[in-house]
Amino acid sequence: MTHATPSHAAQLDVADQLLTLLRTAATEPRPDTQLEALTLAVAADLPVLLWGEPGIGKTAALTQLAAALDLPLTTVIASVHEPSDFSGLPVLGDDPAEQGVPMAPPDWAVRLVKAGRGLLFLDELSTAPPAVQAALLRLVLERRIGALTLPPAVRIVAAANPRSSAADGWELSPPLANRFVHLQWTHDPEVVVRGLGGTWPLATLPRLDPERLADAVDFARRAVCGLLAARPALVHRLPSTETRRGGPWPSPRSWEMTLRLIAFATAAGSARDVLSQLVRGTVGDGPGLELLASLDRMDLPDPEAVLADPLGAELPERGDLRQALLDGVVAVVKSRPEKARWDAAWTLLVRALETGAPDLVVVPATTLAALRREDWDVPPAIERLAGVVALSRRADRAGRSASERTAVPAGVGR
Known part of the structure; x- marks a missing residue:
């Protein structure tokens, strides 16, 4: 009995079925900052x-994001296009002297406008030469390509490799870099293993609380304006090196973007790690960390309210925030020194000693002790703190002595 040999076409059909199975994957909710x-x-x-x-997996993440958000994905490889592909090609009409010469947009832009929504993915951005980067400026900031303006429902995401690993790579120009939120994309081995097994993290838009929108905007404005009022040098700081200019750095434009991100993160109740990535990816690590520290201080209780109820006040768990609160309480006592306020501050320091790291109360206790007036009785609480302060001072003296003993005099051993 002979068996018929499958035709090549039939074999390709089977191969296509196998490829379809390999491409089929599910998604699941999973924390992914x-x-x-x-x-x-x-x-x-x-x-x-x-x-x-x-x-x-940058491209794969964007593909999955577009599918999860139900947005048509349009991929444009920036390095294989000419500047005119983004600024528009001149098209002569019937009477150029009267009507001018319109700039015709590329076909992918026309498709996006007709669809009214979509995700525009600019891939391999770091391989685009300077002339192409210059042509992208208007597209990224104003959403204009030739005579067309992309609809508001079109979102723009780009991807780039570091210059060291990019094929014929270029540094991003400062004007183009300053128009983006820069996110460092890394792989999580657990996510990769589970994804190769058929299940990837689910991308979902943040759930914004309608009742928090006004407060979120007010909080974001106070945060950014408060920092820049205290640190005006951060309003605009162009980095000195070419590499850093191609990343995030502070400018009025990037601070405006940061303000928007803080408002969205606040309305969505996003985690601090998420906000940290976004803020540092917009104005840079240094200014971003200063802003995050400022945000933490905004969430601290009012020192006067804490002083009014030292036994019932809630103390932060994080050490840096607790230290900031204790320093703030001592500062307001120093600004208006009164016996009752001085005693209340000692009560608070004792609570901090009992519920947290002892070293956090050393500096506030030392400063508070120096505020004592001659006619003020020493509260019993000081006795409980005296040992901690004395131990800290002995440790400091021991550390200095050890450093002096191990110091090598100039010229020895040469």
């Missing part, structure tokens, strides 16, 4: 630039 940061920036309608080494 970088994916949450990306979706939050997309919801805030800010251009995002994903930085990462080749092959770590």
Whole structure:
């Protein structure tokens, strides 16, 4: 009995079935800070630039994001286009002297306008030469391509490899870099293993609380304006090196973007790690960390309220925030020294000693002790703190002595 040999076409059909099975994957809700940061920036309608080494899944993440958000994905490889592809090609009409010469947009832009929504993915951005980067400026900031303006429902995300790993790579120009939220895209081995097994994290837009919108805007404005009023040098700071100019740095434009991100993160109740990635990816690490520290201080209780109820006040768990609160309480006592306020501050320091690291009360206790007036009785609480302060001072003296003994005099051993 002979068996018929399957035709080549039939074999390709079977191969296609196998490929379909391999491409089929499910999604699941899973905590992923970088994916949450990306979706939050997309919801805030800010251009995002994903930085990462080749092959770590930037393109796959954007494909999955577009599918999860039900947005048509349009991929444009920036390095294989000419500047005119983004600024528009001149088209002669019937009477150029009267009607001018319109700039015709590329076909992908026309498709996006007709669809009314979509996700525009600018891939391999770091391989685009300077002339192409210059042509992208208007697209990224104003959403204009030739005579067309992209609809508001179109979001822009780009991806780039570091210059060291990019094929014929270029540094991003400062004007183009300053238009993006820069996110460092890394791979999580657990996510990769589970994804290869058929289940990837689910990308979802942040759930904004309608009742928190006004408060979120007010909080974001107070945070950014408060920092810049105290640190005006941070309003605009162009980095000195070419590499850093191609990343996030502070400018009025990037601070405006940061304000929007804080408002969205506040309205969505996003975690601090997510907000940290977004803020540092917009104005840079230094200014971003200063802003995050300022945000933490904004969440601290009013020192006067804490002083009014030292036994019932809630003390922060984080050491740096607790230290800031204790320092703030001592500062308001120093500004208006009164016996009752002085005693209340000691009561608070004792609570801090009992519920946290002892070293956090050393500096506030030393400062508070120096505020004592001659006619003020020493409260019993000081006795409980005296040992901690004395131990800290002995440790400091021992440390200085050890450093002096191990110091090598100039010229010895040469």
